[in-house]
Amino acid sequence: MNWITGLAFVLFAPIIGGLIAGFDRKISARLQGRMGPPILQPFYDVGKLFEKETMVVRKSQRLYMEFFFVLMVFTGAIFFSGGDLLLVIFAFTMAGVFFALGGYKASSPYSFIGAQREVIQMMSYEPAIMLAAVGMYMVTGSFQVSSIVAYKHPLILQLPGLFLAFFFILPIKFRKSPFDLAASHHAHQELVKGITTEFSGRTLALMEIAHWYEYVFVLGIGYLFFASNVWLGLLMVLVIFELLLIVDNATARVRWQAMLGSAWIVALAAGGLNIIYLMLVKG
Amino acid sequence: MGMLSKSPWVIHYDGSSCNGCDIEVLAALMPRFDVERFGVVNTGNPKHADIFLLTGSINEQNKPIVQNIYDQMPEPKVVLAVGICATSGGIFRECYNVLGGADKVVPVDVYVPGCSVRPEAIIDAVVKGVGILEQKRAAYLAAGKA
Numbered sequence: 001m002n003w004i005t006g007l008a009f010v011l012f013a014p015i016i017g018g019l020i021a022g023f024d025r026k027i028s029a030r031l032q033g034r035m036g037p038p039i040l041q042p043f044y045d046v047g048k049l050f051e052k053e054t055m056v057v058r059k060s061q062r063l064y065m066e067f068f069f070v071l072m073v074f075t076g077a078i079f080f081s082g083g084d085l086l087l088v089i090f091a092f093t094m095a096g097v098f099f100a101l102g103g104y105k106a107s108s109p110y111s112f113i114g115a116q117r118e119v120i121q122m123m124s125y126e127p128a129i130m131l132a133a134v135g136m137y138m139v140t141g142s143f144q145v146s147s148i149v150a151y152k153h154p155l156i157l158q159l160p161g162l163f164l165a166f167f168f169i170l171p172i173k174f175r176k177s178p179f180d181l182a183a184s185h186h187a188h189q190e191l192v193k194g195i196t197t198e199f200s201g202r203t204l205a206l207m208e209i210a211h212w213y214e215y216v217f218v219l220g221i222g223y224l225f226f227a228s229n230v231w232l233g234l235l236m237v238l239v240i241f242e243l244l245l246i247v248d249n250a251t252a253r254v255r256w257q258a259m260l261g262s263a264w265i266v267a268l269a270a271g272g273l274n275i276i277y278l279m280l281v282k283g
Numbered sequence: 284m285g286m287l288s289k290s291p292w293v294i295h296y297d298g299s300s301c302n303g304c305d306i307e308v309l310a311a312l313m314p315r316f317d318v319e320r321f322g323v324v325n326t327g328n329p330k331h332a333d334i335f336l337l338t339g340s341i342n343e344q345n346k347p348i349v350q351n352i353y354d355q356m357p358e359p360k361v362v363l364a365v366g367i368c369a370t371s372g373g374i375f376r377e378c379y380n381v382l383g384g385a386d387k388v389v390p391v392d393v394y395v396p397g398c399s400v401r402p403e404a405i406i407d408a409v410v411k412g413v414g415i416l417e418q419k420r421a422a423y424l425a426a427g428k429a
Contacts, residue, residue: 025319029319033314035320036317036319037320037322038322041290044286044289044322045286045292045322047285047286047289048289048290050286051285051286051287051420052287052333052357053357053358053359053423054357055330055357192327192328193326193330197328197330198330199330200357204331
């Protein structure tokens, strides 16, 4: 366990995550032929939300968001300090559960449907992440992130199927098209704002910062597939992110049935075959 | 200057307009004018919005809706009456069912006449509205401390 990297995550992940969100909006705007906002726009947004009045339907809905925030920070801190990957995944799931519960608690129909979709999204991405952890264990012989990073060869060579499954669920975690069902970020508004509808002011700002932590953590899992070389890893994280934006701008949204079905099929087919291959080879 | 002026989120409500002004509002969001350059996002959710952008005249049917949207917006907030119908009722002013402009229901901060308004005028109005937003924030903070 390396506490320094964990602490560095807690301190710097909001900055990196905010910049990721800023580049996201800029690049998306360029892909749509627009100028786009400044790179620092997400920071302005969050700063503004701290200046606004915080309206709540029920006071407890803020508590759920605070738990979501704390658990998200905890997840990333354990991950980046080289802790147990299984603990990381369980904490990550807990964070997601609190996020969904916050949406349920607000008891508005839009927020309610958003929360239901959030739960379905969790069902969709869980298998891919769990199988990725299992695959990494089968190759490196350890669930410790520090040992996985220390493995000599890039994991992608032995885990191409699991990487495909991971990339497939990435739009869910980044709340992007084609799987942007629960939150309907920015200009999409068919569910008003989905799960975030009833949150405003500081609570919304806190949620946004938690999402920045989440971005960095999820890209960190992507980094694990290329972790044998630091520069290769960072380069591939950028490539993954760029591909994600292109997918986001090139696709329409799908219904939740299609999301759940396709995510499971890809996770079980590509990921499952990958694991069977590992079992046969490693025997 | 606070962050408020750098990230004005807008909610757009169409009262009973002919859609001319609404198309111009959308034109302001499109690549040619792209108001997202200034951080403007069309949120569609009153609880996230700072600026209430109202087009079309007010009648008995949409009066409670406009009131409701206004009440749901967190302080500080600004109302823009976009188009001549929203400012005064326009050519529908004399209709038996039309009450008049947006200021019959909610306090309007910026009036933007025109039939239909040009996107430039809408962007100008949002910039004016952002200035008022800053003043209101100062007043809001002063009231909160007192």
